[in-house]
Amino acid sequence: MIPGVVVAAAIAAALAARASARRSALGPELRPPAGGNVGTWAVFVWTVLVPLGLSFALFTLAGQLWAIVPLAAITLIALPFPIARAVLVPLGQARLAYWLTLGSDVFFHLDRKGGAALTGAWALAMQPELDEAMASWLAGRLGEHQPLRGAGVAATAMLLAARGDRDGARALFATVEAIDDRVCPPAAKRIANAWLASDAAERGEWQRVAELGVTLTRGGRLGWLLAGVAQSLLLDPSAPDRFGLWLRWALAPHRAATKPMVERALVARDGGFIDPEEEPPIAPTDAPDGEDAIHTALSLHTAVLARAAVRAEDVRAVGQAWDAALEDAATERLLNERALVLGASGPAATLARVRAAIEEDLAGVVLASALPLKELGDRGTLTVRVRARLRDRMLSEVEAASDAIRRRVDDKRELPAEGEWREWANLAERYERGVQSAGEDFRRLSFAKIYPDLCGFAVWLFNDRKQRPLGNAIFRWLLAEAEALDDQRAIALQTKNVACGV
Amino acid sequence: MDESAVEKLRDNPFYVLGVRPAATRAEVEREGQKLLGMLELKLSSAARYQTPVGPAERTADKVRRAMAELRDPERRLEHELWARLDPAARRTPAEPADAPPRSKADAPWVGALSALGWRAAK
Numbered sequence: 117m118i119p120g121v122v123v124a125a126a127i128a129a130a131l132a133a134r135a136s137a138r139r140s141a142l143g144p145e146l147r148p149p150a151g152g153n154v155g156t157w158a159v160f161v162w163t164v165l166v167p168l169g170l171s172f173a174l175f176t177l178a179g180q181l182w183a184i185v186p187l188a189a190i191t192l193i194a195l196p197f198p199i200a201r202a203v204l205v206p207l208g209q210a211r212l213a214y215w216l217t218l219g220s221d222v223f224f225h226l227d228r229k230g231g232a233a234l235t236g237a238w239a240l241a242m243q244p245e246l247d248e249a250m251a252s253w254l255a256g257r258l259g260e261h262q263p264l265r266g267a268g269v270a271a272t273a274m275l276l277a278a279r280g281d282r283d284g285a286r287a288l289f290a291t292v293e294a295i296d297d298r299v300c301p302p303a304a305k306r307i308a309n310a311w312l313a314s315d316a317a318e319r320g321e322w323q324r325v326a327e328l329g330v331t332l333t334r335g336g337r338l339g340w341l342l343a344g345v346a347q348s349l350l351l352d353p354s355a356p357d358r359f360g361l362w363l364r365w366a367l368a369p370h371r372a373a374t375k376p377m378v379e380r381a382l383v384a385r386d387g388g389f390i391d392p393e394e395e396p397p398i399a400p401t402d403a404p405d406g407e408d409a410i411h412t413a414l415s416l417h418t419a420v421l422a423r424a425a426v427r428a429e430d431v432r433a434v435g436q437a438w439d440a441a442l443e444d445a446a447t448e449r450l451l452n453e454r455a456l457v458l459g460a461s462g463p464a465a466t467l468a469r470v471r472a473a474i475e476e477d478l479a480g481v482v483l484a485s486a487l488p489l490k491e492l493g494d495r496g497t498l499t500v501r502v503r504a505r506l507r508d509r510m511l512s513e514v515e516a517a518s519d520a521i522r523r524r525v526d527d528k529r530e531l532p533a534e535g536e537w538r539e540w541a542n543l544a545e546r547y548e549r550g551v552q553s554a555g556e557d558f559r560r561l562s563f564a565k566i567y568p569d570l571c572g573f574a575v576w577l578f579n580d581r582k583q584r585p586l587g588n589a590i591f592r593w594l595l596a597e598a599e600a601l602d603d604q605r606a607i608a609l610q611t612k613n614v615a616c617g618v
Numbered sequence: 619m620d621e622s623a624v625e626k627l628r629d630n631p632f633y634v635l636g637v638r639p640a641a642t643r644a645e646v647e648r649e650g651q652k653l654l655g656m657l658e659l660k661l662s663s664a665a666r667y668q669t670p671v672g673p674a675e676r677t678a679d680k681v682r683r684a685m686a687e688l689r690d691p692e693r694r695l696e697h698e699l700w701a702r703l704d705p706a707a708r709r710t711p712a713e714p715a716d717a718p719p720r721s722k723a724d725a726p727w728v729g730a731l732s733a734l735g736w737r738a739a740k
Binding site: 205206208238241242243244277278310311314315317318319320322338349350351369370373374377380383384389410411414415418421422451454455458459460461463465466469470473476477480481 | 622623624626627639670671672691692694695696698699700702703722723724725726727728729730731733734735736737738
């Protein structure tokens with residue numbers, strides 16, 4: 117056995133030395149992306165140390181108890197990330213999880229330091245009270261590692277989650293999928309997708325859950341199971357059958373926690389849930405004589421404010437009722453009479469203020485219910501104004517975020533790499549939310565504004581800042597959007613930019 | 619539910635003072651003073667008032683603000699329009715308050731992030 121071990125060690129050492137020589141000759145910026153997902157260290161561990169460990173295991177079984185110590189050491193070296201995830205993360209041991217995962221050349225070969233920070237941040241998130249000193253230590257470790265790669269981005273997102281910034285974490289995790297595979301370990305993408313799927317399940321966004329874990333390789337074991345549960349709950353024809361769902365459950369972690377959800381999904385598949393009847397459309401209460409229009413509008417307005425789940429037709433009904441009331445001659449007469457009695461000026465100013473308040477209320481209702489703007493339709497003065505107000509607000513948010521990035525690029529004001537990722541994730545999230553809500557018009561209008569700003573930002577990051585993974589991710593995103601809008605000039609330029617690599 | 623809009627309707631000065639929009643200035647002042655006195659004496663009958671979006675808590679501060687609002691003719695005219703709905707006309711909920719929650723297959727999974735090992739259980 118000994119000569120075999122020596123030969124294998126020599127081969128592994130030679131491979132490591134050759135890889136190291138190539139890296140130092142090219143310099144850090146020009147280093148080509150690592151080929152494959154497993155590094156030289158992993159080859160050494162699994163060809164040399166693991167066979168050695170098996171022999172120690174045999175010694176232990178033969179009663180040689182001293183062999184337990186080297187066997188335990190080799191197990192730690194061979195399986196650092198699975199041990200950290202199974203033991204140290206649930207215990208909240210962030211620092212130990214970081215150091216142990218640093219040796220994971222199987223799961224995080226493409227970004228070992230990022231992977232270590234990701235596992236450390238995950239352990240931090242599991243602490244009942246946030247250890248701020250540990251969070252700063254992890255952020256510092258992450259800052260030392262440049263450029264930021266896929267696992268580092270996921271680690272930044274996990275740190276945000278640990279600090280309670282769930283919206284920020286969601287936006288940042290969502291960008292991990294778009295990072296080039298050459299600089300993003302598959303494990304980081306799986307963790308990001310599984311976190312996003314769990315977050316979407318908690319918010320009841322089952323359609324999103326189903327999209328995130330569509331395959332085992334994309335969603336990981338947990339994401340795959342949650343996707344199967346989501347498809348069953350939504351009665352999707354592509355949902356796995358009973359055996360398939362239990363198989364996913366058996367493969368996935370947290371079986372005790374997921375079992376009730378699998379059972380719920382199976383009941384749903386079998387038609388066990390009868391959807392409760394939807395709330396009837398809102399209807400006005402009885403009006404006193406002579407106050408029909410204003411009473412109807414107020415009554416519907418109150419009903420829609422008090423309703424937990426508002427539908428687009430409810431908002432349209434309120435808008436139409438207010439249109440009728442505010443244009444009604446009886447309303448104007450009533451206001452004129454009261455203005456005369458009270459000594460107020462004419463009703464025009466009052467009506468303008470009331471109209472603005474109604475628009476503000478309805479805009480708040482639409483936002484709180486996350487109703488897509490395109491469902492509001494384009495009929496009725498007030499509804500159209502509410503829709504325009506919300507679309508303008510979303511456009512302004514995107515423009516403000518885009519302007520802030522452009523100004524920083526113009527002034528060459530740098531943020532730490534994780535700050536740059538967050539700015540980009542924030543802008544992309546606002547843009548995508550707007551497109552989802554307001555449709556293609558929003559996409560066309562926003563893209564015209566953000567395209568030059570983001571392109572300049574990405575070029576700056578890629579050429580001057582050497583944050584090539586981020587620059588590449590933005591180029592890829594711009595290319596996808598340009599293709600969605602069939603913008604040929606942008607497609608040609610971004611195709612060239614993407615081809616520059618990472 | 620948009621809480622700020624509901625609150626605006628709930629805090630309408632006419633509902634706070636328990637008077638209708640046709641009330642005269644003297645009636646508004648008299649009602650306001652009466653309520654302030656009752657609140658001072660901590661009378662339970664003055665502690666709550668009805669609105670079309672449900673009952674609300676009445677405080678001396680709310681009453682003073684309501685009286686001040688209704689002294690301004692322009693502001694009063696606007697509040698009159700918003701208060702034309704009778705507070706007693708509150709729509710009854712579709713289900714009694716003690717009814718069990720209706721279950722839907724795709725209801726959110728409360729506590730999923732903790733249950734799935736992404737954060738500590740609260």
